[in-house]
Amino acid sequence: MSVSGKALDVSLLKRVVRYVKPYRKFLWGSVFLTVFMAFLSPVRPLLIQYTVDHYIMVPNPGMLLSMTLIMIGILMVEAAGQFFSSYITNQLGQYVIRDLRLDVFNHITKLRISYFDNTPIGTLVTRVVSDIETIASIFTEGVVIVFGDLLQLTVVLCVMFYTDWRLTLISISTIPILLVATNIFKNGIKKAFQEVRTQVARLNAFVQEHITGMNIVQIFNREEEEMDAFRAINREHRRAHIQSVWHYSVFLPIVEILSAVSLGLLIWLGARGVISGTFTVGNLVAFTMYISMLFRPIRTLADRFNTLQMGMVSSERVFAVLDTNEYIADTGNYSPAEIRGEINFRDVQMAYKDEDWILKGVSFSARPGDTIAIVGATGSGKTTIINLINRFYDYQKGSIEIDGREIREYSSQAIRSHISVVLQDVFLFSDTIANNISLNNPNISRAEIEEAAERVGADAFIKKLPGGYDFNVQERGGMLSAGQRQLIAFIRAYLFNPAILVLDEATSSVDTETEQLIQQATEKVTSGRTSIIIAHRLATIQKADKILVMQEGKIIEQGNHQELLKQNGHYKKLYELQFREQINA
DSSP states (O other): OOOOOOSSOHHHHHHHHHTTGGGHHHHHHHHHHHHHHHHHTTHHHHHHHHHIIIIITTTOHHHHHHHHHHHHHHHHHHHHHHHHHHHHHHHHHHHHHHHHHHHHHHHHHTSOHHHHHHSOHHHHHHIIIIIHHHHTHHHHTTHHHHHHHHHHHHHHHHHHHHHOHHHHHHHTTTHHHHHHHHHHHHHHHHHHHHHHHHHHHHHHHHHHHHHHTHHHHHHTTOHHHHHHHHHHHHHHHHHHHHHHHHHHHHHHHHHHHHHHHHHHHHHHHHHHHHHHTSSOHHHHHHHHHHHHHHHHHHHHHHHHHHHHHHHHHHHHHHHHHHTOOOSOOOOOOBOOSOOOOOEEEEEEEEESSTTOEEEEEEEEEEOTTOEEEEEEOTTSSHHHHHHHHTTSSOOSEEEEEETTEEGGGBOHHHHHHTEEEEOSSOOOOSSBHHHHHHTTOTTSOHHHHHHHHHHHTOHHHHHHSTTGGGOBOOGGGTTSOHHHHHHHHHHHHHHTOOSEEEEESTTTTSOHHHHHHHHHHHHHHHTTSEEEEEOSOGGGGTTOSEEEEEETTEEEEEEOHHHHHHTTSHHHHHHHHHHHHHHHO
């Protein structure tokens, strides 16, 4: 993704500031404190100057004590102001990124499946977590703080010129050199920071992907090769960070040297002025403090501008996700409380890209309560059909009707609320079995969960687990076998009582004993509802009302088991092939 490269992108900043509106009191509070601190900052040097000239050079112990107490009081006010300013700006930043993160995650949950097929999950994790954290720096170290530093510089310079213009010119004599160095540093560190963010995203994507697929890495003995790839990415990540460190290593000593030169010139020329009576000792003491007040903000300004810029870069990346229109147009508003489950495909054609058709004129119908089985080779279009029914993808030609209405007339949420899917690779969250069954739906009681498990025939294995229904299955359900995860999915499907049930290769990767349990569960959950079953094992679909045989995106045969056997076509060849394999086994 390209970035604008601007230190302050006004259009992006406006979008970020929209999230500030609910918390304007924090913003105005921080602005007030910033302005107050900027005008308070030169007060102490002025008081010190006055005290030195009037109560030290001309001894007055009583007034010296009084002035000292006043300066201590001002110091405490400054400390309190800095505390509240920091606390309020950080609090504002956290509120903003909380709301922004909610919006981003909510948007991601509505994107169509193809977006996740083409976008590394680790990159999205970086956007939702790391990049949004960086946006907080716009408030904690960005706009308000930069404004405060610039205002303080202006106020201090005005006070210095008002006090003595000659000492001021001596004090700021090295500032032009510092400004040039700061500009060079700013441009260099900007590129370094952008590269750091890019490498962080690459690193997150690689780590997330390879840890998720670690079983494949180990099965195929790819540890060394993947380690080499990781070393290369990690090396680039290190290089980007070292580049940023190099810029700081050069810039900070330059600032210190220029500050020391200014201080040295002030003391040398100022002391001569004190001796000749041109300046007072109080002037000299005060201006040594002013130099510190000038160089400290200038030294941090470049850093703050780049922090602000990185917040802008992260904002651009996060808003790019929010601006992604990779979703199915949800223009339908029909949301029935119940549907019968009648399905009609009429000459449906669908392509994921351009006119590379995956489905080529698919037509079939299912009456309410029918069981439709779909068989065919990998890539024949079986899974695409169920993705279209769930509105995970859209089709280009033909029509799909549910209960006589075109599927696009339904809202996506309404359609999906009446459909349950049991996939071959069941995804479980790192949570309890009960919560994975109910998906944390507060309207589903524990009694309903246990009753559903008992009806499906899966309660026996759950009760044997430590903690039973409160057993934590860990990430992706890693503590359960493939068959146990399938049974959890069957319980979930039964509990949500859908009008349409989809089973995608639900028995293709389980042992014989578990397959029998799943067959019983299948009969239970398919009873009385329209079911679409995708299966390789033809023995599991012989009771289906209709079997669709697919090849290269077309339905080449359809009918029930006996009708297809009589046709002596592709289905019969598949059946005889599997039958011989079972006999040989």
